[in-house]
Amino acid sequence: MDRTVQVLGRQISHTDIVRVFVILSLSLCCILITAISLAQQTGAVYTQLFYFPIIYGTYFYPRKGLYLSGACALAYEVLSYYYVYPNPVDLISTTAQAILFILVAVVVAYFTEKVNTSEARYRSIFESSLMGIILFDQNSFAIKLTNTCVEDMLGYTEEELRSKTFTSLFSTPEEQRVFFERLGSSADITNFQTRFKKKDDEPLWVTLSWRRVTENMVSTSIIDINSRKLAEQAAEESAARYRQVTENSPTGIVILRDQKIEYSNPAFTQLSGYSPAELTGKDFLTLVHDEDRAEFFRFISTDGGKGDQPDIRECRFITKTGDTRLGALFFTSIVHRGVPALLINLVDTTERQQLKERIQKDTELRHGIISTVAHELRTPLQPIMGYLNLLTQDPKTYGVTEETRAILDRCAKSVDRESQIINQMLELSVLDAGKIPLTYSQVNVRDLLTTIVSTGGYASKGDLTIDAPEETVMEIDESKISVVIDSMLSNAVNYSKPPRKIRVSYQFSNAEQMHRISIQDNGVGITNSQLDEIFEPFNLPAAGSQVRKPDRVGLSLSIAKKYIQMHGGYISVDSIVNLGSTFTIHLPKIPPKAAEGGQQ
Amino acid sequence: MTKRILVVEDDEPILDLMDLLIRRLGYEPVLLSNGPDALRYAKNDPPALILLDIMMTPISGWEFLEKLRAEPSLKTLPVIIFSASPSVEEKMASINDPFLGVLHKPVSFVELRTGIEQALKKQD
Structure with missing residues (x-):
């Protein structure tokens, strides 16, 4: 950028001052030379000198140049009139000369203006573009031109960018390498996604498109796609996570649309015995056991409308091999790929059910064994207890002495205890089986x-x-x-x-x-x-x-x-x-x- | 005339013991080791009370009881279940027979006496 000075409250650049000085001094010289040549009668050969300041002025300052040409024409005309009056031929020729000054100025101004506007338009497009634009040399990769968008994007100033090479903008050597490959492979590239490195070393996702504007110049447009890319990555990550969860879930997961299977995870595939390809598009009802089908259909119809409330049901399924499996399942209404669908989570409860039945059977069997054992243990106690009772109740009849009776009493006590142990064992077994009711x-x-x-x-x-x-x-x-x-x-x-x-x-x-x-x-x-x-x-x-x-x-x-x-x-x-x-x-x-x- | 008590029991040692105990209690024991015989006896000449084992062959004590109660004249004949099997009460509760009592083996002399006396009193 030019250095400027403050003149009468306006910022004027040094270049302008020099130009204005040159133009004005040239114009003054032309007027003086014209005046001298007219005064000495050397002919009108120096009038062409006026074209220098006029063209120079109108070129840089089209509007002001016109005034200048007017001023010059007037000055020339006044001088000429003064010296050539009243020769009518000379008057006409000098007037024509003055008009020619203005015409030349108008033509130059017109074209300059035209060039300037298109350049201004181009410059404004270039500057205000939402796309970053970088012009670089294909051999040295030196950056020749950038716009503000690039500066904003990367956080560098224009000078900093100009001092860098295009290749140094890439985030990693790997991305640089891919760029070289693409640059070498074909002339023009569109939508090349890569990462740039910002001034603060943060990576920035961008899309590059480039074309050769001249033999050595390459123009590159840069679009900031960082937020989109990050969102995409996040979405991909969450999708990957979701996929991982579903794929590794021990629970069968099925997505149904109009009862047709849209998606089934490996757990469900394994349960059903079908391949994923066979399952996709299959009517889910055909997998449900005949007797459970009506119930199942009613269940999904009612709950489908109810929305988010999952409800668990047990249902029998028929596998590809014709086996019956029992599953506990619940439904959730979801939107799958933009369309309302039904998400089914299913847990294979066949084994749990079998285990439950086996435990029940075991408990009953154990209870039966304990009952039988108790019966077998108690029965022989009866004669022992009975005879002991007899002997101690009526010692004289059976010739039992006092001493023997004391011994027999102890035997009776042991029988009592034995009997009590059996009773408690039985009680516990019945309690385990949960068969005793309470009477409050x-x-x-x-x-x-x-x-x-x-x-x-x-x-x-x-x-x-x-x-x-x-x-x-x-x-x-x-x-x-x-x-x-x-x-x-x-x-x-x-x-x-x-x-x-x-x-x-x-x-x-x-x-x-x-x-x-x-x-x-x-x-x-x-x-x-x-x-x-x-x-x-x-x-x-x-x-x-x-x-x-x-x-x-x-x-x-x-x-x-x-x-x-x-x-x-x-x-x-x-x-x-x-x-x-x-x-x-x-x-x-x-x-x-x-x-x-x-x-x- | 001494009251007859029918003992239906397939365990020989217990049958021998009951013979002694019942006699001692002052009743006349009738000892039978299977249900069908006992049923025939009871129908023919009803005793004052039946002491009934449960685990027997060819018919169980419960089957015996059912067949016994099928006979209108024997509906109020006192029967004491005399068993070593657990959960007899459960079954008894489902039958709900007012002339049915229970004594769990092993039963002491005193318990036997009380049980028999109470059962006989109920009928009177």
């Missing part, structure tokens, strides 16, 4: 505790206190909860040594809305590691071996836990080794539905 009734807590304590004779075993309000009632299955509390008390007695201190207390938890019955003892306690095990079948606390072998089996706590769970409650244990344990039964104030109680 309103039970007074205090009465319940007192009855259990007196029936079990626990008061005689140590210092036993019952702390329960008189009026409180619970809605429970009395017989089941009695069994639970009784086994807790039995444990409290059996896992402690005299002097025993046992406290049975009731509290109501407002926060939980639960009844709490605690049985606290001063016994051997339970270690942390044993806490989890004591509710497992046949896990007698190891501490048990330290005291007299109790009349107790390892199943009572397992049964207690199950009973309490059936009531919707739980058992918690606090224990310190050698100081004692507290078992707390938590029972909800409002029991779960009695009908459901037995299903747990």
Whole structure:
């Protein structure tokens, strides 16, 4: 750009000042030379000199040049009139000369103007173009010309760009290499996508088109496609991610349009046994089991209109090989490629169903085995117990001495215990099968505790206190909860040594809305590691071996836990080794539905 | 005349024991080891009470009971299920027979006495 100076409030460039000075001095010289030549009568040969300032002036400043030509013509005319008057021939010729000045100026101005406007138009297009334009030398790659768009795009100034080579604009050597390849391959290229490097080193996606304007000059147009490209990349990435998810999904995914399969993922392809090609365009209903077809059709028809709410159904499918598979599926209405479609997610539940049936069968079988075993174990106990009873009831008849009778009593006790173990084993097996229903009734807590304590004779075993309000009632299955509390008390007695201190207390938890019955003892306690095990079948606390072998089996706590769970409650244990344990039964104030109680 | 108690039981040792126990309780035992025989006996000459085992061949205690109750005159004859099988109560609940009781094996002398007495009282 030119340097400028401030003259009368206007910016005037040095070039203009020089030009104006040259033009004006030339014009002045011409006038002076003309005046001298006229005065000395040397002829009109110097009039042609006027063309220099006129053409020069009109060329650079068409409009002002016209004024200049007018001024020059006037000056010439005045001088000529002064010297040649009244010779009519000379007057006519000088007038013609002056008019010729103006005509020449007009012609020059006209063409200059024309050239200038087209150049201005071109320049404005070039400058204001939304496309970046770079002109570079094909041999040196030196940048010859750029427009503002390029400057804005890359963040360089015009000077900075002019000092660079075109090839240095590329983001990576690889992109440079591809450019060279393309440049060498053919003359004109359109829509060559590549990345430029901005001034701040950020890559910028652009499309280049170029053509050779001269032997060595190449004009390149540059379009910024960065945002589009980034959006495209993001879309591609999300599409790739989506594809990856669908393709690797263990769930079968199918897209239906008018019941025809538009897309199926590998999981579904595998399930169906068909190839993807066979599936595409296939009527989905033909894959559905005959008996489920009507139901399935109703399902997709109603839910199709309902929109986003997925709903799960189970349905049988027929594979290519004719096998029947069971699938749980849900639908979502989607827009696929601009058209409403149905997205089906499908999980093969055949194996789960089979497993469920097998577990059911196993449970029934186990229950059957336990029942039979119990029957077989109990039957021989009957004669033993019966004869023992007979001998001890009537010792004289059978000649039984006092000493023998004591021995027989112990035998009877063992039979009792054996029988109890079998009963508990059975109880547990029935509980596992979920076959025992609960019978709820309103039970007074205090009465319940007192009855259990007196029936079990626990008061005689140590210092036993019952702390329960008189009026409180619970809605429970009395017989089941009695069994639970009784086994807790039995444990409290059996896992402690005299002097025993046992406290049975009731509290109501407002926060939980639960009844709490605690049985606290001063016994051997339970270690942390044993806490989890004591509710497992046949896990007698190891501490048990330290005291007299109790009349107790390892199943009572397992049964207690199950009973309490059936009531919707739980058992918690606090224990310190050698100081004692507290078992707390938590029972909800409002029991779960009695009908459901037995299903747990 | 002493009341007759029919014991239907296929386990020989138990049958022997019941013979002794029932006699001791002051009743007259009739011991039969299968359902069809017992059914014929009961129809012919109804006893005061039947002690009935469940797991038997050729017919089970339940089948025996069904055939017994089919006879109008035997609908109120007290029967005590005398079984080592679990879940007898479940089946009993579904039958809902007021003249049906249960004793689980192994049963003690005292339990047997109480059971029989209660069953007989119910009929009176």
